[in-house]
């Protein structure tokens with residue numbers, strides 16, 4: 001390694017992605033942004049050796065995402081026997097199609113030849129509008145050459161925006177198991193209102209896993225429900241029961257924070273709710289931003305469904321002094337039927353149900369955003385839930401406290417099962433303390449999410465989005481989320497969730 005640090009450049013800063021559109025005399029830049037990660041491309045330290053004043057400008061034609069790479073620098077390191085300046089084009093050629101390396105003038109000529117009636121590849125799934133404009137979602141498979149071409153152009157966005165994300169091998173013989181959804185912003189051309197241009201805004205990739213379903217008693221009586229299986233090669237694998245997994249999901253920065261991720265997720269979810277072979281929609285390694293988006297979208301959808309609304313805490317259950325907690329706090333058969341119907345994986349379904357049931361708790365005991373107590377346990381005074389609230393709350397009745405304790409037991413039982421391997425190794429007292437901490441973190445997180453749900457409902461009511469989330473009562477404590485983050489550190493809220501419930505589904 002050279003001792004001269006001046007020859008090192010942060011790859012995250014050097015790379016600049018530009019979305020451009022053709023003009024009469026070249027191209028006009030619409031948006032620019034830096035990648036969040038470049039470690040999968042330039043190495044763990046995200047540093048490039050050998051240049052001063054390095055700029056790696058990856059231009060994309062905003063509609064068909066034709067890429068063009070422009071690398072410039074003020075000075076390049078004189079290679080020695082020990083050290084060489086990084087070959088940037090070489091490195092990026094593993095992530096970009098060959099066409100990205102053409103001359104700028106050829107790129108501009110090519111853009112001029114794109115017909116003005118160009119439309120995105122794939123099949124139009126749906127259109128929607130919000131205060132940020134008009135949008136369309138298209139879907140397609142790798143067998144469509146236009147879809148494959150688009151993917152080849154944009155796959156570098158995966159290592160750029162998904163931590164440890166790697167592009168899909170489009171040449172894999174199983175690549176037809178992937179389905180792709182593309183989100184486009186549709187804008188009328190100022191001089192030709194009858195014509196539109198399309199701007200790429202994001203995409204998601206989904207993989208189909210076939211899954212074996214043992215026939216239930218009823219199903220085995222109706223063999224026509226099961227697709228006929230033959231070994232003669234005519235069998236259509238697409239008709240077999242499957243789990244469909246959202247693998248990659250990206251909204252590019254100029255389109256983030258506009259409700260579009262939530263909307264795209266909801267559209268995809270609705271597609272698979274209707275897709276008969278899919279028995280479950282799962283998610284591969286979601287990050288916290290995706291988790292929040294999904295929790296809120298699932299909550300908004302499920303809390304409008306009568307079967308889901310019918311799931312209630314059975315307040316007639318007595319809480320035993322000792323021994324096992326009751327396992328019928330919510331009707332388990334109804335929970336399973338609902339979870340199956342809505343094709344949501346059990347853990348995610350349970351989380352959303354717990355969140356919903358929390359929003360339905362009597363106001364006097366509904367948790368707020370007070371910092372979780374270290375030594376919270378089942379015996380705590382539930383009125384302390386009111387800390388951090390602006391308004392005085394009614395005194396909880398014995399019934400209110402009983403309902404809260406049942407809800408807490410429901411959550412704790414799931415958390416215990418989820419964390420059994422770790423908790424099972426602890427002494428009883430330690431185990432109870434640890435479970436109480438985990439529970440407090442989850443409760444806090446639900447309170448945070450319910451406040452966000454309420455904020456989204458307000459946005460919907462104010463016409464800021466055309467999506468109308470259901471409005472389960474928000475958690476008590478109307479402190480704004482940003483105040484909480486300032487008070488407790490931005491990571492406080494989210495780290496709790498990470499500690500509790502890792503794993504993907």
Ligand SMILES: CC(=O)SCCNC(=O)CCNC(=O)[C@H](O)C(C)(C)COP(=O)(O)OP(=O)(O)OC[C@H]1O[C@@H](n2cnc3c(N)ncnc32)[C@H](O)[C@@H]1OP(=O)(O)O
Pocket residue numbers: 130161162246247248249250251252255256257258259260261262263283284285286287289290292293452456459464465
């Ligand atoms: C399975 C996986 O791939 S995991 C990896 C997920 N992908 C990434 O992390 C890549 C980089 N990031 C992204 O692509 C995006 O930021 C995503 C997918 C995480 C989120 O997409 P976005 O379009 O920004 O989400 P959306 O706008 O719906 O919600 C984000 C925020 O905007 C707010 N928002 C703003 N306007 C609106 C609106 N009109 N309607 C609803 N929410 C809105 C939401 O409340 C939310 O608030 P928060 O930041 O306080 O939680």
